[in-house]
Amino acid sequence: MFKKLLASVGIGAAKVDTQLDDAVLMPGQPFSATIVIQGGDVDQQISGLTLTLMTEVKTEVDDHTTYQHMPLESWSLSDTMTIEAGATYELPFHATLHPETPLTGIGGRRNRSRVWLQTGLEVDMAIDPSDKDMLLVEPVPAMQTLLDAMEQSGYRLQKVDVERGHLNGQGFSSVSGAYQELEFVPSGLSLFGVKEVEISFVPQGQQMHALIEVDRSFRGDSYRSLSWDASTPVATLMEQLKRAIG
Structure with missing residues (x-):
């Protein structure tokens, strides 16, 4: 029971990691990855696995400039499944990068654009384990x-x-x-x-x-x-x- 309580706040819980096959991507390009799920100290039931293409956008709010995280595209990869304690799962993933994905590989320090893939496990009654992978996006x-x-x-x-x-x-x-x-x-x-x-x-x-x-x-x-x-x-x-x- 104590391990279950710890897992519910992220201690000893399952972890997820998305490993891209290509280090450099381009807008509109097909890409593939392997999503690795590592079981924690106890069995955990997940209600879904989602991969989201994210960026950071500049916007004006009450005459002030703010930066907000914004999803460009999202993929649902899995329904309900049990992640057994200590087990490792590898899920292949194939998709196409959104054609309007911002470029991050130009301009050096003058480029303030940030793009990443965020992978999340939807775990009932627990903090959702997630993984954030920054992307290097070059021009077509x-x-x-x-x-x-x-x-x-x-x-x-x-x-x-x-x-x-x-x-x-x-x-x-x-x-x-x-x-x-x-x-x-x-x-x-x-x-x-x-x-x-x-x-x-x-x-x-x-x-x-x-x-x-x-x-x-x-x-x-x-x-x-x-x-x-x-x-x-x-x-x-x-x-x-x-x-x-x-």
Whole structure:
């Protein structure tokens, strides 16, 4: 009985660990993992096993900026089962990363984005054992083409973060409820008064879209939409960016 009481507050209880097959992922990429459950000191009944793709979003509350955890996608993996004391269970898992998953593998310290997989065992009358695995998310080829085009056009990446909300561009809309904003600034003097350019990706199948916000010293903010795919050359995208930004 004493061990059961300890397990109910997390001491000597079952533990869960999600082990990804690939260390680096990309938005919209299929991935696989093994979920390892290690039984504790006593048998425990679980009512479910859930894997959730999480991010941290910036939002405004009463004129103050706050950061909140937000689920992007969730998968239910198991129904009721008994985790026997001392036993080890390995469950294979296969899924596809949400196409609007924020990028964490660009920008170095300038990137404030955080993405992780949170695995939880739903244990009756006990603290739910959970596991948190941070993800390294790199750009898909179409995103990388735009990043290269911006750099070769004379812009450097200054800041990256994730905000709560939806984006609507010309012929496209985001769906996850969060969007990543990549803030670029001119590397030198801008002839068109451009102070900064904020870009957000919105993938749709094989097509890549972006909503571009241009902040100018003398004309305020303006918005442009851009669409391309993985086969678009950097030089072509540079021309499109020149028309969009000026």
